[in-house]
Each structure stands twice: as structure tokens, then as C-alpha cells.
Amino acid sequence: MLKQLRHRKTAKKIWVVLLVLILPAFVFWGLGSVMRSKKESSYLGKISGRQISPLEFKDALDAVRTQAIMQFGDNLSQIEKHLNLEAQAWERLILLAQAKKRRIKVSDEEVIAQIKSYPFFAGKDGFSQKIYSELLQYVFRTQPRVFEEQTRQNLLIKKLYESVTKNVNITEDDIRKEYIRLNEKISLYYISASASDFTGEIPAEEKEIEEYFSGQSFKFKQPLSFNLQYMILPSEDKEDDSLKQRLNQITGQMNKKEDILKIAEGLGLEVKETGLFSQNEAIPGIGWGNEEILKSLDNARPKDYLPVVKIDKDYYILLLKERKEPYIPDLTQIKDKVKEAYIKEKTQEIARQKMERCLEELKNAYQKDPKTVNFDKIAKNLGLKSGSTDAFQYGSYIEGIGSSDAFWTHGQQLKPDGFSDIIETASGLYIVKLKEKIPVDEKKFTEEKKDFGEKLLLDKKQEHFTQFFDSLKNKAGKPF
Numbered sequence: 452m453l454k455q456l457r458h459r460k461t462a463k464k465i466w467v468v469l470l471v472l473i474l475p476a477f478v479f480w481g482l483g484s485v486m487r488s489k490k491e492s493s494y495l496g497k498i499s500g501r502q503i504s505p506l507e508f509k510d511a512l513d514a515v516r517t518q519a520i521m522q523f524g525d526n527l528s529q530i531e532k533h534l535n536l537e538a539q540a541w542e543r544l545i546l547l548a549q550a551k552k553r554r555i556k557v558s559d560e561e562v563i564a565q566i567k568s569y570p571f572f573a574g575k576d577g578f579s580q581k582i583y584s585e586l587l588q589y590v591f592r593t594q595p596r597v598f599e600e601q602t603r604q605n606l607l608i609k610k611l612y613e614s615v616t617k618n619v620n621i622t623e624d625d626i627r628k629e630y631i632r633l634n635e636k637i638s639l640y641y642i643s644a645s646a647s648d649f650t651g652e653i654p655a656e657e658k659e660i661e662e663y664f665s666g667q668s669f670k671f672k673q674p675l676s677f678n679l680q681y682m683i684l685p686s687e688d689k690e691d692d693s694l695k696q697r698l699n700q701i702t703g704q705m706n707k708k709e710d711i712l713k714i715a716e717g718l719g720l721e722v723k724e725t726g727l728f729s730q731n732e733a734i735p736g737i738g739w740g741n742e743e744i745l746k747s748l749d750n751a752r753p754k755d756y757l758p759v760v761k762i763d764k765d766y767y768i769l770l771l772k773e774r775k776e777p778y779i780p781d782l783t784q785i786k787d788k789v790k791e792a793y794i795k796e797k798t799q800e801i802a803r804q805k806m807e808r809c810l811e812e813l814k815n816a817y818q819k820d821p822k823t824v825n826f827d828k829i830a831k832n833l834g835l836k837s838g839s840t841d842a843f844q845y846g847s848y849i850e851g852i853g854s855s856d857a858f859w860t861h862g863q864q865l866k867p868d869g870f871s872d873i874i875e876t877a878s879g880l881y882i883v884k885l886k887e888k889i890p891v892d893e894k895k896f897t898e899e900k901k902d903f904g905e906k907l908l909l910d911k912k913q914e915h916f917t918q919f920f921d922s923l924k925n926k927a928g929k930p931f
Contacts, residue, residue, distance in 0.1 A: 496508075498541075498544055498548055498927045498928075499548065499926065499927045499928070501548070503544060507544070508540060508541075508544070510597075511540040511541070511543045511544050511547075512536060512537065512540040513593065513597070513601075514540070514543060514601040514604060514605075515539040515540050515543055516536055517591055517598065518605075519531070519534060519536065520591055542920075542924075543608070545920075545923060545924060546608045546611060546920075547604055547607060547608065548927075549611060549923055550607040550610065550611045551607075553611065553614065555607055555610045555611060555614070557603045557607055557610065562599055562602050562603050565602050565606055566578075566598075566599065572586065583595075612912075612916055615915070615919050616912035616916055619908070619915045620908070621904065621908050621911055625907065626903060626904045626907060629903075629907055630896055630899075630903055631890075631891055632845050632859075632863075633844070633846070634891045634892075635845075635863065635888070635889065635890060635891050636842040636844050636889040637842065637843065637859060637862045637863055637885065637886075637887065637888050637889065638840050638843070638886040639839065639840050639858060639862045639883045639885060639886050640826050640837070640838075640839045640883065640885075640886050641826075641837065641838060641852075641883045641884070642806075642809055642829070642830040642835050642836070642837045642881065642882045643835065643836045643837070643838070643852075643881050644802040644803075644806050644809075644835050644836070644879055644880045645802060645879030645880070646799045646801075646802050646879075647798070648798075648802065648879075649802060650794060652798070652801060653793075653798060653801075655790055655793060659793065660782075660789055660790050660793055661782065663789065663792075663793040664782050667792075669779070671779060671780065671785055672777055672778070672779050673775075673777060673778055673780060674729040674730070674731070675729065675730065675775070675776060675777050676727040676729045676774075676775045677725075677727065677728060677729075677730075677748055677773065677774055677775070678724065678725060678726060678772045678773035678774075678775075679725045679734070679769050679770065679771060679772060680711050680722055680723070680724050680769070680772045681722070681723055681724075681725070681736075681737070681767055681768060681769045681770070682711070682714075682715045682718070682722050682723065682768050683720065683723075683766070683767055683768075684697065684698070684701070684718070684765065684766040684767075684768065685765050686761075686764045686765055686766065697718070698759065698766065701714060701718070701759070701768055702759065705756040705759075705768070708756075711756075711768070724772065737762065737767070738762075743758070743760050744767075744769065747769075748771065748774075751771045751774070752771065753771055753772060753773055753774055754771070755770070755771050756768070756769065756770050756771075757769040757771065802879065802880055805833050805835055806835070806873050806882065808833060809833050809835060809882060810872065812829050813829060813870055813882065816829065817870070821868040821869075822868060824868065824870070824884075826870075826884055839886055840852070840858070840886070842887065843855045843858075844859070845859040845860075851878075852876070852878055852881075853876060853877060853878045857874050857876055858874065858881070858883060861874055861883055862885055865883070865884065866885070867885060869884070869885070870883065870884040871883045871884075
């Protein structure tokens with residue numbers, strides 16, 4: 452242990468675990484089983500050219516697991532599979548390497564003070580040596596010297612964070628602008644047009660569809676696709692000798708290129724078929740994003756077996772039945788799809804043309820007399836829809852329209868009689884005019900200003916550190 456935990460007034464009981472604040476925001480590389488794939492190597496990877504030994508990586512992995520226990524407690528077992536602790540271990544090593552490069556130091560006294568500040572080590576009279584020892588042994592399952600070294604590293608990362616973000620500041624104006632953005636309400640009048648409004652105006656005759664396909668056939672090119680035959684060997688929640696023997700038997704038959712139907716018959720299993728799918732689609736019957744399968748498909752040829760894959764509790768035996776190179780189908784095969792694309796493109800053109808004409812008429816009317824601009828009349832004359840919203844805030848949802856962010860940003864800047872340019876959203880094209888602006892409550896702003904400012908500053912620092920870390924990891928390179 453660190454000499455001895457000296458008597459000192461217990462620090463303010465705030466649970467600031469740096470990796471909880473910093474690292475969950477950075478999940479990158481999507482590492483698979485690092486330990487499994489690199490067993491044969493004397494090192495597991497590199498960071499900025501420096502080799503990382505298995506022991507060094509294991510220490511980092513133990514440390515991030517300790518942080519996860521602190522953060523999630525009893526709930527860790529339920530969510531651990533979603534946490535990618537291996538990726539976080541690499542992130543920790545990158546940050547520690549940067550702290551070392553900057554010659555950041557942490558004293559024994561700082562480590563002691565940090566450990567004493569954790570509320571879960573406190574008894575009636577402050578820090579409890581007994582609780583400390585028991586939690587390390589039975590909850591964290593680590594030794595004091597290891598936990599104390601992890602704490603030292605956490606403080607190194609904390610000091611790195613503070614060093615990187617020390618010059619990040621906000622002004623009174625920054626606080627007010629952001630508070631207004633998140634709390635001010637507005638309501639709008641709008642004119643809208645979407646492609647679906649004009650579907651009936653497009654005849655889509657045979658000739659038009661053929662000409663469209665002739666000039667736009669590249670849009671319908673089908674990607675590289677695969678068709679798999681597969682069977683599922685249930686593990687029945689146990690990894691016994693019988694299961695291992697069956698897997699060894701199957702592997703031997705696969706190596707001999709035996710017919711998959713024959714293998715299945717011998718095992719009493721059913722052979723299924725996925726049908727054609729591309730690498731950016733879910734594998735029918737199997738699901739999304741199985742990297743092991745997709746990687747194996749890169750160099751596989753028809754009638755090749757893929758390595759056995761375990762998904763959840765079951766084993767999948769897979770055979771590549773068909774590999775279809777990228778191609779453009781005949782029009783007869785995808786006529787409905789081409790027709791749909793043709794109509795969508797043409798109706799989008801109509802919608803934009805009508806909205807551009809609408810904007811022009813609004814500008815002409817505004818020049819004559821801003822106060823007499825009639826949104827509803829101009830919209831109706833052009834066959835466009837018009838309406839108004841209830842009061843809404845930034846970040847909310849507008850019924851029938853969608854996200855409010857673009858509408859709030861444009862609307863908040865408008866003068867009472869002004870109107871916006873064309874706003875393009877997922878739900879269509881819009882022109883908006885300010886109906887009402889409900890300003891923030893100044894008394895409430897005064898009351899909340901301090902806490903709001905502190906949170907805003909923390910967000911700004913976090914954003915700055917994220918950019919710093921993105922740059923750092925790019926320089927470090929991938930571990931393999």
C-alpha cells in the first residue's frame with residue numbers, strides 16, 4: 452500500500468471518476484477479441500510506434516473494469532456486453548502515454564486524498580480502512596497496491612484533461628445566447644411542399660421510364676452480394692466434451708469439403724439459405740453486423756466453407772453458395788423500382804420549382820407592402836400547403852413536420868414581417884414566417900444562470916477535449 456493512509460480532513464464527497472466522464476464518449480476501432488487474436492505475439496499492438504505488452508494491456512483492462520464497477524455497481528453484469536472495455540483500455544493507454552509525454556506527475560499524497568474522497572470507502576467517522584480492504588477484496592477483486600496505481604493513473608488523466616482544457620472559457624454573452632437557444636419559444640406560419648404532394652401530376656409512361664433508366668441506370672447498380680447455406684448447432688447452454696467432439700467432427704468434414712446437406716443429415720440438423728444479401732445489409736436469418744462472417748466473405752469463393760461462428764449461444768456452420776459481382780439488372784427485373792425513382796425525382800423537381808416561385812412572389816409582395824403579405828393566399832394560388840405551429844422550443848418535435856431545430860434557428864432570426872428562404876428537411880421544403888416569439892423568463896434566467904453557466908463550460912471543455920483526443924488517436928494510429 453501507499454506507506455499508510457494519513458489522517459487528513461475528508462475531502463468534499465464528490466464522485467469524480469475521470470474515465471466515467473471522458474472515456475465513454477470515445478468508443479472507436481470496434482476491437483474484437485484482442486487477447487484471442489494476438490495470443491501468438493509477444494505484444495498486442497502499438498501506440499505511436501511503441502509496443503504494448505500483454506501485461507500492460509491487461510493492467511489497463513483491469514483499470515477500466517474497476518471504473519465500470521464504480522460507475523454501474525450491481526448493474527454492471529446486465530450492461531457489460533454493451534461496454535467494449537477492450538476499446539476503452541486502448542483509449543486509457545493513449546491518454547496515459549500523452550500524460551507521460553507532458554511529464555505530468557501525481558504524488559502519493561494526491562492519491563491518498565483521492566481515495567479518501569470516495570464516499571463508498573467512508574464509515575461513520577470518515578474513511579474506513581476496514582471498508583476499504585473489504586471492498587477491494589470482495590467487490591473490486593483487486594489488491595490495494597493495484598487499486599492505488601489505477602487511482603494514480605486516473606489522476607494523471609484528470610490532470611491531462613485540466614491541462615488541455617484550462618484555456619477554455621465562456622463569456623456572459625455565451626451563457627445568455629445558449630440559454631435563449633434552449634429556452635426561448637417561438638411559433639411560425641409556414642408554406643410547405645413535399646414530393647408526395649405532386650405524385651398525381653407525373654404520368655410515368657413506358658417511354659419516360661425507359662429513357663430515365665437509359666440515362667440513370669448507374670443508380671440501380673446492385674452491390675457485391677452473397678448467398679449462404681447454413682445450419683445451427685445449439686450449444687444447449689453448456690460447453691461439454693460431447694459438443695467439442697461434434698465441432699471437431701464438423702470441422703474435419705468441412706476441411707474435406709463434404710456436402711453441407713450430408714453433414715446436416717448426419718447431425719440431424721436443417722440446412723437453411725439466406726438468399727442474396729450485400730455487405731451493408733442484415734444477413735437474412737442471422738442478423739446485422741457480424742464482422743467475423745463479413746470478413747470471411749472477402750476472400751471466399753462459391754462452395755467454400757466459412758470458419759465456424761458462435762452467435763449468442765449457438766454455433767453457425769456456413770457455406771458460400773453464390774457470390775454475385777456488382778451488376779446492373781435489366782429494366783424488366785426492376786421496372787417498379789425504376790418507376791418509383793422516376794416519379795420521386797420528378798415530383799421533387801416540381802416541389803422545388805413551386806417553392807422557388809412562391810419565394811419570388813413573397814419577395815415581390817413584401818417589396819410592395821410588408822404588412823399585407825398573405826401567406827395563405829400565395830400558397831393556395833400555387834397549389835401549396837400552408838399552416839402554423841404551436842409554440843415550440845429548440846430540440847423539440849413539431850407535429851406533422853419533425854425536428855424543430857432548423858425551424859427554430861431560422862424563425863428566431865426573423866423580423867415580425869419577414870420570412871425565410873427555402874428550408875429543406877426530411878419531411879419536405881418550407882418557407883416560414885414568425886408568428887410569435889415568447890422570450891425567456893429573465894427572473895428564472897437570473898436564478899439558473901450560475902448552474903447553467905457551469906454546465907455550459909463543462910460541455911465546452913468536453914467538446915474541446917474530444918477534438919484533442921480525436922487528433923491524438925489519429926496520430927497514435929490503430930493498435931494493429
